[in-house]
Amino acid sequence: MPETRQLAAARTARDVAVAAARGEPLAPWLPEVVDVLRADAGVGVTRLRRTGQGVEVSVAVAGSAPITAEMGRLAAEVADQHPAIPVLSTSGAVRVSDLVPIRDFWHTEVYERMHGHVGGRYPVAVMLHSSATDVVFLGAHRGHDDFGTEDLHLLEMIQRPLVAALTFRATLDDTVAVLRGEEPPALPSAAPRLATAAALCADYRPTCREAEVLTLAAAGWTNQRIARRLGITERTVRKHLSSVYEQSGRRGRAAAAAWWAAQQDDS
Numbered sequence: 625m626p627e628t629r630q631l632a633a634a635r636t637a638r639d640v641a642v643a644a645a646r647g648e649p650l651a652p653w654l655p656e657v658v659d660v661l662r663a664d665a666g667v668g669v670t671r672l673r674r675t676g677q678g679v680e681v682s683v684a685v686a687g688s689a690p691i692t693a694e695m696g697r698l699a700a701e702v703a704d705q706h707p708a709i710p711v712l713s714t715s716g717a718v719r720v721s722d723l724v725p726i727r728d729f730w731h732t733e734v735y736e737r738m739h740g741h742v743g744g745r746y747p748v749a750v751m752l753h754s755s756a757t758d759v760v761f762l763g764a765h766r767g768h769d770d771f772g773t774e775d776l777h778l779l780e781m782i783q784r785p786l787v788a789a790l791t792f793r794a795t796l797d798d799t800v801a802v803l804r805g806e807e808p809p810a811l812p813s814a815a816p817r818l819a820t821a822a823a824l825c826a827d828y829r830p831t832c833r834e835a836e837v838l839t840l841a842a843a844g845w846t847n848q849r850i851a852r853r854l855g856i857t858e859r860t861v862r863k864h865l866s867s868v869y870e871q872s873g874r875r876g877r878a879a880a881a882a883w884w885a886a887q888q889d890d891s
Contacts (some may be wrong), residue, residue: 633660633778641785647793648689654686657764660778663687665744665765669752672700688742690763699738706734710831711867712751712761714787717776719748722860724877726770739765744768750783752791760788829882830868842881 631854636656643653650669665687673680681696695729703709707723729735730745744765753760759785762773764779771779782851799886830838833854840850847861854861868880 629660629774629778630781632656633781636660637782637785638720640782641789644786645792646790647761647797649684651684652688654684657762657782658687660782661764663764663766665742665767666852667762667764669762672691672703674757679828688744691741695737695741701738702734706738708747708749712749713862713863714751714754714783715866715868716863717750717779717783718863719746719771719776721746721770721797722863743767746839748776748779750779752786753794755794762786763833809872813870834864835884838868838884839859841865841877842884 628834630792636653638677639656640650640653643650654669655665657663661667666685668683668688668691670681670683673682681693681700683691683696685691685807708718711718711723720726735790739745742765744767746766746803747759747763748765749763751759751761762779762783772781801869817882836854837850841851843852847858847865850861851858865877865880
């Protein structure tokens with residue numbers, strides 16, 4: 625009996641998560657991800673690492689041509705303009721066609737630099753890990769038809785154990801570094817980290833679309849009603865709200881609405 629896509633996704637999730645937990649490269653397992661997602665234009669794991677010299681970009685791919693250092697540099701220059709980057713989270717997949725009119729997106733410089741080289745007209749992505757110095761996400765492309773609901777579910781099946789494995793690996797590596805004397809013997813207190821997070825939240829301002837969604841949510845509108853009003857999907861509404869919750873440091877509609885009201889009063 626042929627293996628179902630769900631079983632194939634579960635097996636792939638196990639394999640890639642074990643590799644991540646061991647600190648091994650993920651590239652050997654990416655062809656499995658290509659097969660599970662039917663990503664005819666390939667998949668890639670992108671790591672952005674902040675250093676004293678700037679941001680280093682590395683991309684491991686399968687199912688498409690390799691990404692050169694120059695291509696990575698050009699993509700990094702416009703990454704902050706990409707519609708999906710601000711809403712990426714470890715809680716689910718983001719399909720670009722849910723965020724912007726996809727045919728218009730194909731004519732942008734952001735598309736050309738980040739997807740055009742593989743003909744990836746229909747991109748989808750998930751966040752895998754983020755810290756003060758590193759961001760890791762997995763992207764997949766199709767060239768002819770968009771990813772469907774089942775595809776997003778399968779991608780999220782792969783994402784969940786991989787997020788946990790990368791978090792475990794990063795924590796373990798930090799601990800080993802301390803034991804080797806590569807870090808101060810005393811772990812830093814939580815206070816500086818909390819202060820940094822608070823500062824980031826204080827500087828955060830929603831995008832225009834996030835503000836629209838948040839304003840309607842604060843008025844008591846349901847996700848379904850907001851989606852109809854703005855001409856987007858309920859999934860996109862949830863993504864926008866999740867982005868607001870994460871970046872503002874507030875959890876839930878009531879807390880975010882109160883925060884947004886205060887922002888409006890101060891402006």
